[in-house]
Amino acid sequence: MTPGFLRKLRYWWHTRDPDVRYIVEVGVDEIPEERKPIPKTMVPPFSYVAESIEWNSRLLDDPSLVLYILEAAESKEEFETRLHGLQGQVKHLVASRLEPEMGPRLLIIEGERLNAWILTYGVIITAVRLEEPGLGVSYGLDALHALDEWTGKVRVVVAKLRRYMYRWGPEFSVYIRGVDNQHRYLVTVLNNLYISILAGEEKKVVDETLNSLVDYTKFHFRSEEKLFDKYGYPRAESHRRQHEGFVKKVAEFMEQYEAGEKQLTLSILHFLSEWVKNHILTSDHDFGEWFYEKGIPIIDEEMVEACRRARQRLGLQ
Numbered sequence: 001m002t003p004g005f006l007r008k009l010r011y012w013w014h015t016r017d018p019d020v021r022y023i024v025e026v027g028v029d030e031i032p033e034e035r036k037p038i039p040k041t042m043v044p045p046f047s048y049v050a051e052s053i054e055w056n057s058r059l060l061d062d063p064s065l066v067l068y069i070l071e072a073a074e075s076k077e078e079f080e081t082r083l084h085g086l087q088g089q090v091k092h093l094v095a096s097r098l099e100p101e102m103g104p105r106l107l108i109i110e111g112e113r114l115n116a117w118i119l120t121y122g123v124i125i126t127a128v129r130l131e132e133p134g135l136g137v138s139y140g141l142d143a144l145h146a147l148d149e150w151t152g153k154v155r156v157v158v159a160k161l162r163r164y165m166y167r168w169g170p171e172f173s174v175y176i177r178g179v180d181n182q183h184r185y186l187v188t189v190l191n192n193l194y195i196s197i198l199a200g201e202e203k204k205v206v207d208e209t210l211n212s213l214v215d216y217t218k219f220h221f222r223s224e225e226k227l228f229d230k231y232g233y234p235r236a237e238s239h240r241r242q243h244e245g246f247v248k249k250v251a252e253f254m255e256q257y258e259a260g261e262k263q264l265t266l267s268i269l270h271f272l273s274e275w276v277k278n279h280i281l282t283s284d285h286d287f288g289e290w291f292y293e294k295g296i297p298i299i300d301e302e303m304v305e306a307c308r309r310a311r312q313r314l315g316l317q
C-alpha cells in the first residue's frame, strides 16, 4: 500500500459522505478494559483460519484491485462509523471487529513500518497481505503471525464490501425475455463466484461454480447464435467471433487453472465479469435493438421502455 493509495481512498470516501470519520489512530499501549477479554465466540483461533488463508492469500496483491473492491462497497453503511472508540493491538482490533454474521470486510492497516490488508468474511480471515519496507511482502499465515506480534502504532481503515460485483438491471435488457433471464443467471453465477472467493470457500466449491459458469456461458452463446440464424441478424458473424474469443480465453485460463498453474483471483474474475457486462451492454444490446426495429415478435415491449429509461439515466447510448 502506498500513501497515494490511502489518499485516493480518503478522497473517494469524502466525495460520498464527508461527515463520516473512517480513519482512526490506534495505540497499542491503550487497550481499553472493556476490550479484554474478547468474547470467545468472536475470536477465530488461528488454527481455524489457517486453511482459509493459505489458498487465496494472494488475492490482495494488486492495489488497483483493492481499490476496485473498495469502490464496490455500498455507499451508506459500508465503512464502519463506530471505529473511533476502538483501540488495541492489531490482533485485538481484528478479532474484536469480527462477528459471525458479517459479510466481507477489508481492513487496511497502515503503520510506520508496515502496511497490511486483511480480508475477512464473518469470523474468518480469508486473505492477508503484509508489506514491511526492507523486509518485503508476506502473505497468509506468515503475515498474520507477524501482524499479531506487531507493537507499533497503526492506523486502520475498515470497509464493508459488497456481496456482489454488480446486479442485473433494466439497462441490461435486450428486450427478449428468455435472453434476459439467461443474462440474469450469468450475473448471479459471477456474483456467487465473487462471494466464494471473498469468503475463502474451499477450492471444490469454487471449482463447481466456475465449471457451471463455463458451461452456462457456452449454452448461452449458442442460444443467442440460434436466434441470429433464425431471424437473419446482419452482424451475427462479428458477434459470434466475440463469443469465440471469450470462450478461447476462458479455455486457456481453465487449462492453466486445472494444471494448478493459476489461481482464480479477483483480477481474473474482474476480467470475466467486466467482459460479460460490456458485451451485454453493447453487442447484445445491438441485436436487441435490431430485433425491435424489425418488429420480431419475441420482443418484450415493456422492457424496451424500461431499458431505454435506465440507459439514459446511466448515460449509456
Ligand SMILES: [Fe+2]
Pocket (backbone or CB within 6 Å): 183, 220, 224, 280, 284
Ligand atoms: Fe449474451
Ligand SMILES: [Fe+2]
Pocket (backbone or CB within 6 Å): 221, 224, 239, 243, 279, 283, 284
Ligand atoms: Fe452475445
